[in-house]
Amino acid sequence: MREGRPASFYWLAAFFGLFVLFLYGPMIAIFVLSFQGPTGGMTFPMNGVSLHWFGKLWSGGGIVDIKSAFWRSLQLGLTVMLITMVFSVLAGLAFRKRFKGQNLLFYVTIASLIVPSIVTSLGIALQFRLFDEAVKAYAPGFIAESYTTAMGIFTSGLGAHLTWALPFGLLIMFAIFNRFDGRLEEAARDQGATPWQTFAHVILPVILPSLIGVGLFGFTLSWDEIARSSQAIGEKNTLPLELQALTSTVTTPEIYALGTVTTGVSFLVIGLALAAILSLRARQARRGSDAGKGML
Amino acid sequence: MPATKTAYAPPAWLQALPFAGVFALFFVVPLLFVVMVSFWDYNDYSIIPSFTTRSYVETFEGCYDRLPELCTILKTYLSTVKFCLIVWAITLVIGFTIAYFLAFHVQSVTMQMTLALICTIPFWTSNVIRMISWVPLLGRNGLVNSALINVGLINQPIEWLLFSQFSVVLAFVHLFTFFMVIPIFNSMARIDKRLLEAAYDAGASGWQTLWNVVIPLAKPGIVIGSIFVVTIVMGDFITVGVMGGQQIASAGKIIETRLNALQFPPAAANAVILLAITLLIITALNRFVDIRKEL
Numbered sequence: 155m156r157e158g159r160p161a162s163f164y165w166l167a168a169f170f171g172l173f174v175l176f177l178y179g180p181m182i183a184i185f186v187l188s189f190q191g192p193t194g195g196m197t198f199p200m201n202g203v204s205l206h207w208f209g210k211l212w213s214g215g216g217i218v219d220i221k222s223a224f225w226r227s228l229q230l231g232l233t234v235m236l237i238t239m240v241f242s243v244l245a246g247l248a249f250r251k252r253f254k255g256q257n258l259l260f261y262v263t264i265a266s267l268i269v270p271s272i273v274t275s276l277g278i279a280l281q282f283r284l285f286d287e288a289v290k291a292y293a294p295g296f297i298a299e300s301y302t303t304a305m306g307i308f309t310s311g312l313g314a315h316l317t318w319a320l321p322f323g324l325l326i327m328f329a330i331f332n333r334f335d336g337r338l339e340e341a342a343r344d345q346g347a348t349p350w351q352t353f354a355h356v357i358l359p360v361i362l363p364s365l366i367g368v369g370l371f372g373f374t375l376s377w378d379e380i381a382r383s384s385q386a387i388g389e390k391n392t393l394p395l396e397l398q399a400l401t402s403t404v405t406t407p408e409i410y411a412l413g414t415v416t417t418g419v420s421f422l423v424i425g426l427a428l429a430a431i432l433s434l435r436a437r438q439a440r441r442g443s444d445a446g447k448g449m450l
Numbered sequence: 451m452p453a454t455k456t457a458y459a460p461p462a463w464l465q466a467l468p469f470a471g472v473f474a475l476f477f478v479v480p481l482l483f484v485v486m487v488s489f490w491d492y493n494d495y496s497i498i499p500s501f502t503t504r505s506y507v508e509t510f511e512g513c514y515d516r517l518p519e520l521c522t523i524l525k526t527y528l529s530t531v532k533f534c535l536i537v538w539a540i541t542l543v544i545g546f547t548i549a550y551f552l553a554f555h556v557q558s559v560t561m562q563m564t565l566a567l568i569c570t571i572p573f574w575t576s577n578v579i580r581m582i583s584w585v586p587l588l589g590r591n592g593l594v595n596s597a598l599i600n601v602g603l604i605n606q607p608i609e610w611l612l613f614s615q616f617s618v619v620l621a622f623v624h625l626f627t628f629f630m631v632i633p634i635f636n637s638m639a640r641i642d643k644r645l646l647e648a649a650y651d652a653g654a655s656g657w658q659t660l661w662n663v664v665i666p667l668a669k670p671g672i673v674i675g676s677i678f679v680v681t682i683v684m685g686d687f688i689t690v691g692v693m694g695g696q697q698i699a700s701a702g703k704i705i706e707t708r709l710n711a712l713q714f715p716p717a718a719a720n721a722v723i724l725l726a727i728t729l730l731i732i733t734a735l736n737r738f739v740d741i742r743k744e745l
Contacts, residue, residue, distance in 0.1 A: 276709065
């Protein structure tokens, strides 16, 4: 082995440092600027320090109806998170065995990542539009009269977000089950456990920390999603869509305050998930097997 | 064991059903609708289910007559592909360098993971926020301009820093280099360090090792990262919109414009074209590596 660090190390380390500065610099700028004083503008220098713009955001005085967009996004994100966890685990279990159409399902899942988001979004919009027209034309009168649209946050919107979150969920499940020790299940089976008992008492506790990671992915992918939501979400917008619309109209630091708040929520969710993962790991270490650790 | 035989174990296809159902209902069928509607007719109020190639014909209107001058759609695609190539090249060089540093120069695994995580954290923040975060830096009165004026390098603010092709590329690189770093790092982390030692012992220079050992072995990561970046940039209309000041045309923007005018068939036709071109690029990339094998 060569001794010491080669000169290239220092060049690359400097490059890495610059890259991190490039990644974080602009974001730090808007976080700082969101604490502008009431007379502050969109750029430096700071014109006083205050929580004015956060207050304005909270009171809803400035930008319209951010609060309900915020709750809608949060609800949708949590729903996507739950469904991603459940469906990915089930699919992950299925992919450990053989079933008809396995390859097809895999390639469709990957294709969903590769097809540009706007195309998927447009497809879902068309699908619901055609469905709506079919209902209005053919459904019995009492339904057709009051019917407006099936499009909405928890129908088309949820579907659009799932086509984005589930592929990542499945890929992570592949990684999880690649590392899973199959002998644990065999042992459970040999002890006479039913498939459900094997899943609930052996598989689930082992994969749970990684599964929380899957949920975390699902939540953040949904929380920040724009391209797929853009056509598929219906009349009520999610927070990122509101934010995108605001970029061209709002010219006060209020938009930075909004940015700081949504980033804060992302980090809060990640923090909670990491804490859950760590505590589960610690619990596994505490209550796990003591095999090979000495007698009795 | 007869006792466990009676216990009910769900068949694999049943377990995969909810997952498959989502993709059938919200991905496969919608794509079929896109293709179908792209061949439908339309007027100001609605779409008309009768077969016509009108949307495609109108999209390419005048393209043949005006040659060698390019028509709007070809110009737009050319500029989209140009953006795509520039962003791809920059993210590849940066992503490869960062991944190389993490995989081969950082020694402890904990440190590797920490530094990789640092590169990942910004990804958890909304893209729009990361875009607007360039405004206080690049704007007319932004940090960069005022710094350059104070130093005396320029007299007037540079106008092309924000809402320009430059800022679009910058935002793409800022947003999506992550997609290059992680897969390439993943591939590199699997490379047996003894191979590098062997190359060194056999007298290979640093560049020769890089070119003949590291790059071929990191290829799967490079291809996966490239696919992500190419797909995102080809279909993007949000970054181009926000960072280009709604002035720059792109393939995704054409679709969005058509949709805002409620012209669904032409939007669908453009989506089919965009999809075809994206898949062509991906197929070309895929020839270099079997993705399924690498997962």
